[in-house]
Amino acid sequence: MKLQESKKQSYSIVDFIINKRKHIERFFIVLVIISAFLNSFVGINYDLTKYLPDTTPSQKGISVMKKEFGYPGTARVMIDNVTLYQAKAYKDRIEAVDGVDMVV
Numbered sequence: 779m780k781l782q783e784s785k786k787q788s789y790s791i792v793d794f795i796i797n798k799r800k801h802i803e804r805f806f807i808v809l810v811i812i813s814a815f816l817n818s819f820v821g822i823n824y825d826l827t828k829y830l831p832d833t834t835p836s837q838k839g840i841s842v843m844k845k846e847f848g849y850p851g852t853a854r855v856m857i858d859n860v861t862l863y864q865a866k867a868y869k870d871r872i873e874a875v876d877g878v879d880m881v882v
Contacts, residue, residue, distance in 0.1 A: 795802065823829075830837040857868055873881045 827837065827840055830840075832838075855868075855872065857865065860868070869881050872878060
Protein backbone atom coordinates (compact mmCIF):
# COMPACT_ATOMS: atom_id res chain seq x y z
CA MET A 779 0.00 0.00 0.00
CA LYS A 780 2.76 2.42 0.87
CA LEU A 781 4.52 1.72 -2.42
CA GLN A 782 1.44 2.72 -4.43
CA GLU A 783 0.96 5.86 -2.35
CA SER A 784 4.56 6.91 -2.92
CA LYS A 785 4.12 6.40 -6.70
CA LYS A 786 1.02 8.57 -6.70
CA GLN A 787 2.79 11.29 -4.75
CA SER A 788 5.87 11.37 -6.95
CA TYR A 789 5.14 13.73 -9.79
CA SER A 790 7.86 14.03 -12.39
CA ILE A 791 8.43 16.35 -15.31
CA VAL A 792 7.46 13.52 -17.64
CA ASP A 793 4.03 13.30 -16.05
CA PHE A 794 3.64 17.06 -16.38
CA ILE A 795 4.54 16.97 -20.09
CA ILE A 796 2.18 14.08 -20.75
CA ASN A 797 -0.71 15.65 -18.85
CA LYS A 798 -0.21 19.13 -20.29
CA ARG A 799 0.89 18.21 -23.83
CA LYS A 800 -1.94 20.12 -25.56
CA HIS A 801 -1.13 23.29 -23.60
CA ILE A 802 2.57 22.91 -24.43
CA GLU A 803 1.80 22.41 -28.13
CA ARG A 804 -0.40 25.51 -28.20
CA PHE A 805 2.28 27.52 -26.40
CA PHE A 806 4.91 26.57 -28.98
CA ILE A 807 2.55 27.23 -31.89
CA VAL A 808 1.94 30.73 -30.52
CA LEU A 809 5.70 31.25 -30.17
CA VAL A 810 6.31 30.12 -33.76
CA ILE A 811 3.66 32.53 -35.06
CA ILE A 812 5.11 35.41 -33.05
CA SER A 813 8.63 34.52 -34.25
CA ALA A 814 7.51 34.41 -37.89
CA PHE A 815 5.91 37.84 -37.53
CA LEU A 816 8.87 39.42 -35.74
CA ASN A 817 11.35 37.91 -38.21
CA SER A 818 10.52 40.66 -40.72
CA PHE A 819 11.79 43.30 -38.25
CA VAL A 820 15.26 41.75 -37.90
CA GLY A 821 17.94 43.34 -40.04
CA ILE A 822 20.98 41.49 -41.29
CA ASN A 823 24.36 43.16 -40.97
CA TYR A 824 26.86 41.60 -43.35
CA ASP A 825 29.66 43.97 -42.30
CA LEU A 826 31.26 42.14 -39.38
CA THR A 827 33.54 45.09 -38.65
CA LYS A 828 30.53 46.91 -37.18
CA TYR A 829 30.71 44.55 -34.19
CA LEU A 830 34.30 45.52 -33.36
CA PRO A 831 34.91 48.28 -30.82
CA ASP A 832 36.75 51.33 -32.19
CA THR A 833 39.67 50.69 -29.84
CA THR A 834 40.70 47.29 -31.20
CA PRO A 835 43.81 47.07 -33.41
CA SER A 836 41.77 45.39 -36.15
CA GLN A 837 39.30 48.27 -36.33
CA LYS A 838 42.13 50.83 -36.30
CA GLY A 839 43.83 48.99 -39.16
CA ILE A 840 40.61 48.87 -41.16
CA SER A 841 40.13 52.61 -40.61
CA VAL A 842 43.64 53.33 -41.92
CA MET A 843 43.02 51.07 -44.93
CA LYS A 844 39.77 52.88 -45.74
CA LYS A 845 41.44 56.27 -45.43
CA GLU A 846 44.51 55.38 -47.51
CA PHE A 847 43.11 53.04 -50.15
CA GLY A 848 39.32 53.28 -50.04
CA TYR A 849 37.23 50.28 -49.14
CA PRO A 850 37.37 47.98 -52.15
CA GLY A 851 35.04 45.09 -52.66
CA THR A 852 35.67 41.72 -54.18
CA ALA A 853 33.48 39.60 -56.39
CA ARG A 854 33.52 36.08 -57.70
CA VAL A 855 32.02 35.35 -61.06
CA MET A 856 31.52 31.85 -62.38
CA ILE A 857 30.33 31.20 -65.90
CA ASP A 858 29.20 27.74 -67.02
CA ASN A 859 29.57 26.06 -70.38
CA VAL A 860 32.03 28.41 -72.08
CA THR A 861 35.05 27.66 -74.16
CA LEU A 862 38.50 28.85 -73.21
CA TYR A 863 38.26 31.56 -75.85
CA GLN A 864 34.89 32.79 -74.48
CA ALA A 865 36.26 32.78 -70.92
CA LYS A 866 39.20 34.93 -72.07
CA ALA A 867 36.76 37.33 -73.74
CA TYR A 868 34.71 37.62 -70.52
CA LYS A 869 37.91 38.19 -68.54
CA ASP A 870 38.96 40.98 -70.87
CA ARG A 871 35.54 42.64 -70.66
CA ILE A 872 35.54 42.53 -66.86
CA GLU A 873 39.09 43.91 -66.70
CA ALA A 874 38.01 46.82 -68.89
CA VAL A 875 35.45 47.99 -66.30
CA ASP A 876 36.59 51.13 -64.50
CA GLY A 877 37.72 50.37 -60.95
CA VAL A 878 38.57 46.71 -61.54
CA ASP A 879 42.16 46.12 -60.48
CA MET A 880 42.64 42.43 -61.11
CA VAL A 881 40.87 39.47 -62.69
CA VAL A 882 42.20 35.97 -62.06
